Amino acid sequence: MKKLINDPKTVVNESVEGFGLAHAAHVTVHPDPLFVTRKQAAKAGKVGLISGGGSGHEPLHAGYVGYGMLDAAVPGAMFTSPTPDAIIPATLAADSGAGVVHIVKNYTGDVLNFETAAEMAQAEGVEVRTVLVNDDVAVEDSLYTAGRRGVGGTVLVEKIAGAAAERGDDLDSVAAIGQRVNDNVRSMGVALSACTVPHAGVPSFALAEDEIEIGIGIHGEPGRHKIPMENADGITDRLLQPILTDLAPVAGDKVLLFVNGMGGTPASELYIVYRRAAKVLADAGLVVERSLVGNYITALEMQGCSISVLRLDDEMTALWDAPVNTPALRWGM
Amino acid sequence: MKKLINDPKTVVNESVEGFGLAHAAHVTVHPDPLFVTRKQAAKAGKVGLISGGGSGHEPLHAGYVGYGMLDAAVPGAMFTSPTPDAIIPATLAADSGAGVVHIVKNYTGDVLNFETAAEMAQAEGVEVRTVLVNDDVAVEDSLYTAGRRGVGGTVLVEKIAGAAAERGDDLDSVAAIGQRVNDNVRSMGVALSACTVPHAGVPSFALAEDEIEIGIGIHGEPGRHKIPMENADGITDRLLQPILTDLAPVAGDKVLLFVNGMGGTPASELYIVYRRAAKVLADAGLVVERSLVGNYITALEMQGCSISVLRLDDEMTALWDAPVNTPALRWGM
């Protein structure tokens, strides 16, 4: 394992410290318990938005703290959901009286820790709503699994719900629009290589030189199945097909197409995937109205990508276009 | 070699095509010869700014086409400088009567091809100035080498010269500020792993599991020397020391600190490097006024990073802060 780190035990703290130094104009880092808040307080009466989860998915979530998106983010240990003792103060910090929305990716650990924190924050007088993101079609959503995982759709939920909060929507409305984004987005990922969690020191799974892992999650957990390596167009089709089957858009639907890098894939490859995906969607009669390409929700240095398709309505599009000013996503200001 | 590509021969064309689709609001892709221009024409009388070079360094250069930065970019084959037949039409397209600045990284191929193109464009009546970027302190700059390579500093030259052009500076002034940035920036890189050029199919050099390559370039060319793996703080110090020796800043100098990912390194690791670098600079009495952290000039999926330090003056800082609206760098609009 070769990594630009000092010690597996200090990776998250040092990294977030560096993030705070580099983006001192955007964020404040609270070291213990660890959470990140906006430097400029949001206007009073704005619904607060927070998210958090295991580290290793950067820029998620701290990179999205700022105007038009999150009020606070809670980075857990590497690939490990954060604990209530950090989520609670982040929730309190994000509250300016209008309540706080927790955006939680659907993993048992995240759900349980945010659940506890929400209960305790409510006990302290903060109204909390939770939006559970579960957009990963690689996982069967049934009574017999922990349900679909939250992956790429999380970034879209945070952006669009963040814009709704910024324009002054109330607590239930912000949660509702976040839920609407989640209901209309589906994602699926592929890994060409595994990643190595620093404290484990060995790759999270093994892939032969000609194998890829379809339906990968963002935690280096194995995916749906291994298949022999294919070309980019073939892989893109494999990711899109279950997305489209599940989302079942109709011709004429407007969509946002999001090709996300897992951390170790060059931008040039993501654009090759985007090219094919855009063609497949166009052939299906869909109108790609907005797009996002890059490393937005990663799994350390994993090679691979995920594709997310969000069915847009005019309100979502307007909220997507609304100004945002965070370390990792910025436009309009 | 596992890559999200269809065919080594079509990587660049398909990737730039996808880039054009994803950023249709920002850029127009001209397929043959291949170059990329702004979608919205710059205001008449603005000095044109173009750059180009081998592909594989994305988002450089096409990602920086847009308001406040480049008017056109010319992507060559993978790691291969583009040819005059593409640079010439890009130069003509970028000219609105006030002349064009070529920003050229100092590699023999880039220099020769841009030289030829400049000559021919001048013959067609376009005034051309060239800013040669050579910020890499890993290479000895002497009569007995091809001189220092252009690396991370290129991004800073493009941003700051681009802002000068946008505010209405004339041809010589834009070239002069570009030159001033180059004169005040130094960079050095490290690789933890090599990258694989698609047409070669094997890694560009070999590193043992406990070796790193100090002074790496951005073309998978070997660096200054291999050393045993060290921790992030140690590596950061090794990169910064020759930068500071060569730049020779004095206490109180204001600097921009740029930690650049080579493509395969997680953001979390870049921030660990940033954290140390910021401390070392502060200890040297320097004031880190601006910063940039991320994958801005890459070498495919190489793991590693480069550090650049730019000594700022007030004008450079103002131009750095000026609005920019490109696919890969955006603020203020």
Add this chain to the structure above:
Amino acid sequence: MADSTFLTVDWAIDWLRRSAAVVAENRMALIELDRVIGDGDHGENLDRGFSAVLEALDAQAPATPGAAFKLAAMTLMSKVGGAAGPLYGTAFLRAATTVGDAAELDAAMLGAALGAARDGVVARGKAEVGDKTMIDAWTPAVDAAVAAAAAGAGPAAVLDAAATAAESGAVSTDPLIARKGRASYLGERAMGHRDPGAASSALILRAAANAAGAGA
């Protein structure tokens, strides 16, 4: 093995210290189990949590078994994270509530505390036996403990029965398909691998039994 009729706070503290030791010792093994069918952090998370428990014990000596459980609950809840943090945290919290501020625990109370702990895990995680989770260790452990106590066994024998049952329970997860937690994403590919949380539960319950044996 000597067996006293009651266990005191000394036993509770010894249990927590032994748990920390055994988790530290098995850190890589638990990481490895979780790497294969999860995300490779279970050993790291528990080790971080139990190291913090040790620090907390050094800082403030709890006066009763219940206080020791509560200290463990709060520390694990705030230091472990992931799925295991809230689950183990809830388990210790429910155990603490069950024993209240009793200074001494008899066999029946131990059985009740283990049962409450297990019920807490179920309340939070909704897992049933056979879902390939720590419940596959806890439920047989509780059953064995309650049966042993009913049969008149002393605390050490009760805990020994619980640990032994937990150990078989952990082994019983090997062939299962997971229906809860991260391993459920794997479908049939989880078969043939032991659930990390069941494995750590068996280690921790064995530590409880050892503490009772040693502290007798």
Add this chain to the structure above:
Amino acid sequence: MADSTFLTVDWAIDWLRRSAAVVAENRMALIELDRVIGDGDHGENLDRGFSAVLEALDAQAPATPGAAFKLAAMTLMSKVGGAAGPLYGTAFLRAATTVGDAAELDAAMLGAALGAARDGVVARGKAEVGDKTMIDAWTPAVDAAVAAAAAGAGPAAVLDAAATAAESGAVSTDPLIARKGRASYLGERAMGHRDPGAASSALILRAAANAAGAGA
């Protein structure tokens, strides 16, 4: 080997076609040389360029050797890129200028054309013999060609002398430290490796000789 006194456009076209073939054949070998002390694209770049030369030759048959050289110059200049593109492009362009629209080239003109090509590469790249570049192949080749022509050799023998000298010249780059081009970044680590541009130059000059031999 038969040797005619003049070489015509047929020879020039044959040379270019043979160059394309030998470059295609040695594509991976040239990539490999460049991978070790450069950036691994030399074979790919030349192969792309000479494939385009073949296409251009299929599209429009040049009427004179000079026209063939000019076609090669323009195509290589616009298709090869990197350092080698402008250098080979300039070489062929200078050769074209030197031979003008002569229909036939004698030994002396060949020597002059090779000399002009070499001078073009030097004008653009500023390399001297010993800098570990294609000049280490070209300069001995020009010297040998001029000497052979002066000694009364025919065109095929002149080209054979040039190719043989270029081949030794390429080998002579092995122990050198590079002072130009990408390999110069390597310092002493370039020692023991052949310069890819010198190697490709030797291949291309050998193709010229073979074309003259075959086309006699």
